[in-house]
Amino acid sequence: MIHRQWFDEGGNLGGRSNGLKKIFKILRKRIYLILSLTIVAIGITAALSYFVITPIYQAQTQFLVNQTVNDQEVYARAQQLETDLQLINTYNVIIKSPAILNKVIDKLDLNIPTEKLAEQIIVSSESNSKVVNIKVLHTDSEKAVTISNTVAIVFKEEIPKLMSVDNINILSEAKISKDSSPVKPNKLLNIVLGAVIGFVISVGFALLLEFLDTTIKTESDIEELALPVIGLVGVFPTEKNYKSRKARRA
Structure with a gap:
């Protein structure tokens, strides 16, 4: 052939x-x-x-790390800012720790393991910024908002006991919106x-x-x-x- x-x-x-x-x-x-x-x-x-992929919604809460300055402060203001920025990395780890998330689960009566809840939470901060963002991804937009705000509140309540500091101010809370659209897919x-x-x-x-x-x-x-x-x-x-x-x- x-x-x-x-x-x-x-x-x-x-x-x-x-x-x-x-x-x-x-x-x-x-x-x-x-x-x-x-x-x-x-x-x-x-x-x-x-029709197949489950939509994922995102909610975000922001808080500010701001150490109070008094007359007896031994560090200069610039040193104080550097200390707050260094503490942010520590806060990011604490937020997703069982010490915080277990209390969030108890408050909201969530039927979910701590590890699973930690996977739904994204903690981030801009470079040289004292503002920390807590983002929660969930298939239910209302639950995403509730969990995001609760994590910030519990963290603010528990951080003075864990580190003997009181320098957390919540800047903005996540809000429920009827027009919210999923971030995924x-x-x-x-x-x-x-x-x-x-x-x-x-x-x-x-x-x-x-x-x-x-x-x-x-x-x-x-x-x-x-x-x-x-x-x-x-x-x-x-x-x-x-x-x-x-x-x-x-």
Whole structure:
């Protein structure tokens, strides 16, 4: 059986000059397959984003670390600021510790392990800032707000006992909003990624199908091999056509 030669002696696809032309020709030939697979990928991604993946809501509470200055303070104000900034890292760890979260669970009567609740909490602070953000991710927007505010309140109540300091002021509390939208999943981003991935996969699949199909089907396939065409085989007539042709001759 004669097979089409897709690669030249150097291992390149049809040579450097016409390699891209062949690829575009294949893509144009398989355009409906590529579009179909891409649309299927978009549909699957949209269905997962809208109907399967559970939406996640976020609530945020902020508090300020601010040490009180008095006349007997032995440190300068600049040193005091540096001390507060260093304490923030310690506070970030304490907030997610069982000493705080166990009391939050008891207050809200949550049926959840401490470790699981800690995974839903994100504590962050900007560089050289004394403002700490407590973010809570939850499938229920109202519970996210409640947990976020409760964590801040419990922390403010317990930190004087844990570190003998009283320098926490809550700046803003999380609020319940009827118009709150989930932060996860990002439906539009997922659909765009699904379209891109589906397109890439469909293009790869189309090229694979074409390269696996090495049989010669048309005269142009032979011409691509730079081989002379010795002759052509015509289409054999069917029995019906043969009888009609014989009748005409009679």
